[in-house]
Amino acid sequence: MLWDNVLLGLQTALMPANIIWCFIGVFLGTLIGVIPGIGALAAISMLFPFTFHLDATSALIMLAGIWYGTAYGGSTASILLNLPGTPSSAVSCLDGYPMAKQGRAGVALFMCAMSSFVGGSIGILLMMTLSPVIIIYAMKFGAPEYFALMLMGLIAACTVSFGSVAKSLAMTVFGVLLGCVGMDKYTAAPRFDFGLLSLYEGIGLVVLAMGVFGVSEVIANVGMTRDARVDMKSFSMRAMLPTRDDLRRSVGPTLRGSGLGSFFGALPGVGPSIASFMSYAIEKKLSRTPEQFGQGAIEGVVAPEAANNAADQTAFIPTMTMGIPGSPTMAIMLGALMIQGITPGPTMMTEYPSLFWGLVMSFWVGNVMLLIINIPMIGLWVRLLSVPYRVLYPSILAFISIGAYSMHNNVFDIWLVLVFGSLGYLIRVLDLSAAPLILGFVLGPLMEEHFRRSMLISRGDLMIFVTQPICAALMVITALLLLVRLWQGMQSIRHAVLS
Amino acid sequence: MYRRDYRDIVAGVLLVATGLFAAFYAMTHLNLGTLHRVGPGMFPISAGLILAVLGLFVAIPAMLRSGPKIEIVLRPLAAALGAILVFGLTIRDFGLVPAVCVLVAVAALAEPVRPRQTALLAAGLSIMTTLIFKVGLGLQVSIISWPF
Numbered sequence: 001m002l003w004d005n006v007l008l009g010l011q012t013a014l015m016p017a018n019i020i021w022c023f024i025g026v027f028l029g030t031l032i033g034v035i036p037g038i039g040a041l042a043a044i045s046m047l048f049p050f051t052f053h054l055d056a057t058s059a060l061i062m063l064a065g066i067w068y069g070t071a072y073g074g075s076t077a078s079i080l081l082n083l084p085g086t087p088s089s090a091v092s093c094l095d096g097y098p099m100a101k102q103g104r105a106g107v108a109l110f111m112c113a114m115s116s117f118v119g120g121s122i123g124i125l126l127m128m129t130l131s132p133v134i135i136i137y138a139m140k141f142g143a144p145e146y147f148a149l150m151l152m153g154l155i156a157a158c159t160v161s162f163g164s165v166a167k168s169l170a171m172t173v174f175g176v177l178l179g180c181v182g183m184d185k186y187t188a189a190p191r192f193d194f195g196l197l198s199l200y201e202g203i204g205l206v207v208l209a210m211g212v213f214g215v216s217e218v219i220a221n222v223g224m225t226r227d228a229r230v231d232m233k234s235f236s237m238r239a240m241l242p243t244r245d246d247l248r249r250s251v252g253p254t255l256r257g258s259g260l261g262s263f264f265g266a267l268p269g270v271g272p273s274i275a276s277f278m279s280y281a282i283e284k285k286l287s288r289t290p291e292q293f294g295q296g297a298i299e300g301v302v303a304p305e306a307a308n309n310a311a312d313q314t315a316f317i318p319t320m321t322m323g324i325p326g327s328p329t330m331a332i333m334l335g336a337l338m339i340q341g342i343t344p345g346p347t348m349m350t351e352y353p354s355l356f357w358g359l360v361m362s363f364w365v366g367n368v369m370l371l372i373i374n375i376p377m378i379g380l381w382v383r384l385l386s387v388p389y390r391v392l393y394p395s396i397l398a399f400i401s402i403g404a405y406s407m408h409n410n411v412f413d414i415w416l417v418l419v420f421g422s423l424g425y426l427i428r429v430l431d432l433s434a435a436p437l438i439l440g441f442v443l444g445p446l447m448e449e450h451f452r453r454s455m456l457i458s459r460g461d462l463m464i465f466v467t468q469p470i471c472a473a474l475m476v477i478t479a480l481l482l483l484v485r486l487w488q489g490m491q492s493i494r495h496a497v498l499s
Numbered sequence: 500m501y502r503r504d505y506r507d508i509v510a511g512v513l514l515v516a517t518g519l520f521a522a523f524y525a526m527t528h529l530n531l532g533t534l535h536r537v538g539p540g541m542f543p544i545s546a547g548l549i550l551a552v553l554g555l556f557v558a559i560p561a562m563l564r565s566g567p568k569i570e571i572v573l574r575p576l577a578a579a580l581g582a583i584l585v586f587g588l589t590i591r592d593f594g595l596v597p598a599v600c601v602l603v604a605v606a607a608l609a610e611p612v613r614p615r616q617t618a619l620l621a622a623g624l625s626i627m628t629t630l631i632f633k634v635g636l637g638l639q640v641s642i643i644s645w646p647f
Contacts, residue, residue, distance in 0.1 A: 170554060173549050173550040177517075177543060177550065187539050191539055191543060192525075192543070215579060219576050219579045220572070220575075222572075222579065222609040391616075394602065394606040395624055397582050398599050398628060402595070402638075414583060421579065426513075431506055460535030489556070
């Protein structure tokens with residue numbers, strides 16, 4: 001049965017037209033991932049109109065290619081410029097950039113591509129073999145479980161985040177508030193729209209991300225006399241080859257990262273960003289030399305990269321099998337399907353098997369292409385980065401501005417970029433961090449929906465979150481995470497008072 | 500170095516203010532509802548209040564320790580934001596190419612100006628963005644226009 005499906009999928013994915021669309025997707029994805037400030041979401045939404053002219057399978061294959069392609073490209077920017085090309089590759093900055101500063105950029109990039117490939121492959125394998133099992137498991141999850149799960153995800157991500165937990169929690173909640181802006185789904189009441197029609201539709205994730213990551217990055221980097229020039233010598237095939245020690249240290253983290261990423265990717269609303277944050281935290285905890293993390297530890301690069309690529313693949317599980325998009329990008333994928341007249345949901349897999357299996361098998365094709373694009377051609381992408389910042393930053397600003405404008409043909413989105421750019425710079429100056437803000441922004445609306453649904457189910461009884469076993473377990477973990485942190489915080493205050 | 504961590508104090512105070520503002524705005528504009536039937540205001544109000552409390556957690560410990568100076572780089576800040584601003588003001592009426600050119604011109608002010616390089620960059624970016632967004636993606640915008 002599985003074998004038939006695999007054959008059917010291969011037949012579909014290896015059709016010349018689909019190979020070409022897959023290549024276009026992963027190529028654009030890498031390009032966009034490398035260029036900071038333009039994320040997968042922006043690219044996918046800009047290319048969305050193109051898919052009207054394609055058949056559903058090709059359209060999905062291309063859009064998906066952009067999505068997982070950016071994870072490869074994003075890590076290149078993270079490692080070489082300390083500038084995450086995508087939110088999910090933000091963690092790779094922590095150790096990738098120090099490695100680059102030590103002249104080991106080539107090794108970091110090579111290991112990154114390899115672990116991404118391993119992570120992606122494991123994600124695909126799991127999607128193929130375990131997807132029925134995961135579906136049954138996830139089908140048992142109701143609104144309260146989803147709420148508890150997302151809460152746990154957010155709080156766990158905050159304890160990983162750099163610096164103060166209070167700050168990252170605060171930024172998460174701030175993100176949740178930003179996610180509230182716009183029409184209320186249940187009552188259509190306008191929230192925080194300040195009478196502006198454009199705000200009634202809510203704040204776009206892309207605009208927010210472009211502002212707080214893209215613009216603020218430019219402001220912080222311009223004027224600093226920094227040498228953006230990258231030493232091309234470290235990208236010869238020879239300099240890229242990892243040492244035996246690098247390989248030995250990477251095996252475990254890559255496999256753990258892949259497993260973690262596959263798990264989190266399949267959960268709606270969690271996705272590659274949390275997966276990469278989590279796997280970084282876990283490697284740091286497991287490591288016998290945690291003090292090396294942040295100083296260029298290879299484990300800190302390969303684990304999150306494997307995780308986010310595995311998550312990129314398994315993110316399709318809830319989307320394709322249940323019709324529940326786990327992220328805005330997945331929502332756009334579903335949009336592409338619906339325009340073709342295909343209703344997403346559990347029946348889709350049986351009604352359009354060539355679509356589902358063709359897409360899955362195209363992931364293999366795409367991942368192999370990405371490996372080829374990224375390892376021998378790394379020089380090309382590096383050259384994109386070794387363009388002097390003088391030339392790069394006006395270009396980034398231009399692409400951000402046009403990108404923002406192009407989404408709705410609306411100048412208001414440019415003003416929002418301006419506002420969020422200023423906010424992003426303020427965040428940076430005040431030593432707060434933007435990643436939890438984005439997480440809160442994406443998960444906030446989903447959490448609210450699940451919370452309200454839970455309250456409807458339980459007739460207003462909050463105990464629903466602790467009476468269901470799965471839910472209760474998740475809540476206990478969340479509470480423990482918070483309590484441990486609170487205790488640590490109290491200790492540090494006590495020390496400050498005593499000294 | 501300052502005797503108190505003013506950076507975190509400012510951050511905390513701003514977070515408290517944002518939280519209280521959001522909670523207050525939501526309370527006055529939105530229906531809280533009941534747990535049985537949650538209204539549009541419940542989530543924003545709770546989030547606002549939680550944010551305010553977290554802000555205190557940021558600010559109060561900061562009063563007990565020394566901290567670094569807050570540093571703001573004014574010139575790049577003004578240039579980058581100004582560049583986006585002029586782009587937003589010109590894109591609709593004047594079209595893509597003029598908007599890109601003024602954006603590049605203003606952005607270049609962030610660093611010591613090199614007129615030749617800036618002009619070349621503006622030309623190159625105009626061509627590139629036109630090809631990508633207008634020709635490639637079919638963005639509904641004129642390449643160049645004169646509104647008057």
